[in-house]
Amino acid sequence: MSQDIRDFGTATGELLAFGEPTHQEPAFGQIRNELLVQLADLGFRSIVLETDRVAALLVDDYVQDGTGTLDAALSEGFSHGFGELAANRDLLAWLREYNQDRAPADRIAFHGFDLPTETMNAPSPLSYLEAARDYLGFGLDLASLAGPDERWSRTEAVMDPASSPGATPEADRLHALADDLYTSLHVYAPELIAGTSRARWHRAKIQLTAGLALLSYHRQCAKPMEQNARVSALLENRDAHMARNLLHIREIEADRGPTLVFSSNAHLQRNRAHWRLGEMDLSWVTAGSIVSSLLGDRYAFIAGSLGRSAALGLDEPEPESYEGQLQSQFADWGLTRAASVDPARSRAETNPRQGYFPLDQPTLDGADLVLHISAGDPTAPRATRS
Numbered sequence: 001m002s003q004d005i006r007d008f009g010t011a012t013g014e015l016l017a018f019g020e021p022t023h024q025e026p027a028f029g030q031i032r033n034e035l036l037v038q039l040a041d042l043g044f045r046s047i048v049l050e051t052d053r054v055a056a057l058l059v060d061d062y063v064q065d066g067t068g069t070l071d072a073a074l075s076e077g078f079s080h081g082f083g084e085l086a087a088n089r090d091l092l093a094w095l096r097e098y099n100q101d102r103a104p105a106d107r108i109a110f111h112g113f114d115l116p117t118e119t120m121n122a123p124s125p126l127s128y129l130e131a132a133r134d135y136l137g138f139g140l141d142l143a144s145l146a147g148p149d150e151r152w153s154r155t156e157a158v159m160d161p162a163s164s165p166g167a168t169p170e171a172d173r174l175h176a177l178a179d180d181l182y183t184s185l186h187v188y189a190p191e192l193i194a195g196t197s198r199a200r201w202h203r204a205k206i207q208l209t210a211g212l213a214l215l216s217y218h219r220q221c222a223k224p225m226e227q228n229a230r231v232s233a234l235l236e237n238r239d240a241h242m243a244r245n246l247l248h249i250r251e252i253e254a255d256r257g258p259t260l261v262f263s264s265n266a267h268l269q270r271n272r273a274h275w276r277l278g279e280m281d282l283s284w285v286t287a288g289s290i291v292s293s294l295l296g297d298r299y300a301f302i303a304g305s306l307g308r309s310a311a312l313g314l315d316e317p318e319p320e321s322y323e324g325q326l327q328s329q330f331a332d333w334g335l336t337r338a339a340s341v342d343p344a345r346s347r348a349e350t351n352p353r354q355g356y357f358p359l360d361q362p363t364l365d366g367a368d369l370v371l372h373i374s375a376g377d378p379t380a381p382r383a384t385r386s
Contacts, residue, residue: 001334005038008335010368014258014298015250016044017288018371019265022356023080025309025376029087031333032262033094036108040098045257046109046249047095049088050264052079053245054128054210056112057203063095063110070096079114105256113245113261113287115213115238120159122218124152125174128211132181135196135204136188140181145174152214158221161230166218175215182208202252209248213241228280235275236284239267243290250295263287265303266357270366275357292366303338303367305359309376312354321347322359326372333374338367 002008010016018035020028036047049056059077061067073092074083082088092110099107116123126146133140146152147170156163165171185192185205193201220237223230246261253259266273268288275282292299307327308316317323322344329336347358364370 001329001336003034003332003334005035005335006042008337008369010300010302013300014254015246015261015291015295016258016300016302017261017263017268018302018304019263019268019288020304021265021306021358022309022312022354023082023264024355025306025311025373026085026087027333027373027376028304028306029085029262030090031371031373032260033087033091036091036260037094039258039260040108043257044260045107046111046253046259047091048111048113048246048249048259048261048263049078049082050080050114050262050267051077051082051112052114052116053112053206054116055079056110057206059092059112060110063092064099064104064107066096066100079112079116080118109253109256111249111259113242113249113263115217115241116210117214117217117238120155121153122158122214122221124149125178125211125214125218128207128214129174129178129181132185132204132208132211135192135200135207136181136184138181138184140177142174142177145170145177152218157218158234161222161224164218164222166215166220167222171215171218175212175219178208178212178215182212202248205248209241209244213244216241228282231277231280232282232284235273235282239273239284239287240290242267242287246287246291247294264357265363268301269303269363270301271362289366300368301366302335302369302371303359303363305370305372306356306376307372307374311376312356313351314354314356315349317347318349321345322364323347323372326370327374330372330374333372335369335371338364338370341370 018032055077059073062073070092074089095108124146126142129142151165217237220234267286269286270289270292273284273286288301305323305326307323308314317327325344341364346360350356350358
């Protein structure tokens, strides 16, 4: 057991995934910040968060080059309201300070790996496709096919298959043109990179990939399916694109050092995710299971575990649960090997509205380490260590 990630050989991998069992406990973000300070000493030069990949480019501009302001990076560079979290403000401030006097190759980059979607809506792909089109210098009229942004972004377009534009002839044509743009981006890569830069080419690819992901997501929204299967398919679609984004990020960062990715356990775990939501029993293939199958032992997963939490109204775990076993071993928080956690039972007294996923045996079987927090403290957030 340790609070130092450097005590574990897992930290030497190419992509280190640190999961949290809920987004609502502030302590996970602050401990993530502490771990990043340690990992920087091991050569990690990028961090990835569960946030819109395209918007996150603004954050990277700020932390690497000082472009814009901290407040603007937080308000414009995060999705899901994550820019409001104190831990993310601390993270960006530390990254900017760390990078300020370093050469570009030694700076820590910031990435998002999520789609530009929210639970109840997904935007039009138009602006993302047009950004790539303009970089290529093509004169395609994409706007007439996409139509008004509102027809894509309204809640009904995601929640009601009959209201979705994702399977219309116009959407099919837009998808075909986007595929052509993707091919052209690679065909003309030598001259595009020579005329701009490799970084600028990758940014165009990020924009185009987001547009293609949105077309795919909207097409899935348009499929009439039983509700349980439909929502599971949407979750699976999202995670597949998350996996593709992680692989592209590693392509970008391969020569600079390993990457830390921080997200929900349910996206990073090696096993299928399961979520009981109301009357629905949801299940999907995770981004972690996809990336792990492709990267092998270059992917490592730290499962986040939580004892009690005032932020969630989560009481002390039962002694016979996985969390109860870990609770008896850690006074504050710490890391331990997943294989050292004895068989137990899943926590029973949780409320699905807490957005909390307790540990289970399949998740532990697929984890390398477990990071357990005995008690969250939302009134006194942890400060990032320098």
